[in-house]
Amino acid sequence: MAEKNVVWHAHKLTRQERAAIKGHQSCIIWFTGLSASGKSTVANELEYALNKKGMHTYIRDGDNIRHGLNKNIGFSAEDRKENIRRIGEVAKLFVDAGVLVITAFISPFKEDRDTVRGLVNAGEFIEVYAKCPISVCAERDPKGLYKKAMAGEIKEFTGISQPYEEPVNPELVVETDKLSVEECVDKVLAYLKSKDIIKG
Numbered sequence: 001m002a003e004k005n006v007v008w009h010a011h012k013l014t015r016q017e018r019a020a021i022k023g024h025q026s027c028i029i030w031f032t033g034l035s036a037s038g039k040s041t042v043a044n045e046l047e048y049a050l051n052k053k054g055m056h057t058y059i060r061d062g063d064n065i066r067h068g069l070n071k072n073i074g075f076s077a078e079d080r081k082e083n084i085r086r087i088g089e090v091a092k093l094f095v096d097a098g099v100l101v102i103t104a105f106i107s108p109f110k111e112d113r114d115t116v117r118g119l120v121n122a123g124e125f126i127e128v129y130a131k132c133p134i135s136v137c138a139e140r141d142p143k144g145l146y147k148k149a150m151a152g153e154i155k156e157f158t159g160i161s162q163p164y165e166e167p168v169n170p171e172l173v174v175e176t177d178k179l180s181v182e183e184c185v186d187k188v189l190a191y192l193k194s195k196d197i198i199k200g
């Protein structure tokens with residue numbers, strides 16, 4: 001709850017006006033999926049492609065934000081909720097600033113993702129489900145975390161000892177075990193064009 005003597009100040013310039021000078025709209029492109037599902041890989045290549053097209057982007061992912069802003073956050077359901085809440089609020093600020101925000105967090109709980117969706121206007125939250133069977137993620141295991149989780153050395157590990165709630169109606173699904181990284185990126189770019197968020 002905000003302090004009762006703190007009153008919201010309406011600014012003259014709108015988010016649309018901030019975004020307009022960049023020639024694209026601002027929105028949150030929210031990647032969700034299991035650890036090692038390819039969220040960060042696709043998100044990074046997407047950011048690179050958008051930048052080379054002259055778009056103003058900003059990317060954040062779980063591993064990096066947990067070194068700074070959210071370094072006091074763990075992996076209990078409550079902590080994950082707070083992790084996603086903070087990311088959502090920060091992403092919203094960037095949308096206000098006219099930036100194409102890309103995030104890559106496991107964000108395993110539907111309710112938490114929907115909370116972020118509710119922070120911005122309709123059409124400004126684009127949920128991208130990086131879909132990949134857990135058997136493939138566990139085989140990839142780039143950080144050796146699945147091995148540890150299956151040995152009981154990491155508690156509350158998504159997909160092993162804590163649930164991952166699949167998106168019900170995401171704007172996009174990228175099947176990272178079937179498509180190449182480039183194909184996944186192209187799918188997102190095509191969606192952004194179809195919604196006039198970026199120009200062809």
Ligand code: ADX
Pocket residue numbers: 035036061062063066075079080083084104105106107108143145154155156157158
């Ligand atoms: S989220 O669930 O709160 O969205 P986030 O994306 O920030 O998670 O962080 C996930 C990253 O933390 C994983 O890529 C992995 O490297 C690391 N990690 C460490 N412990 C866990 C755990 N218990 N469950 C999932 N990921 C973990």
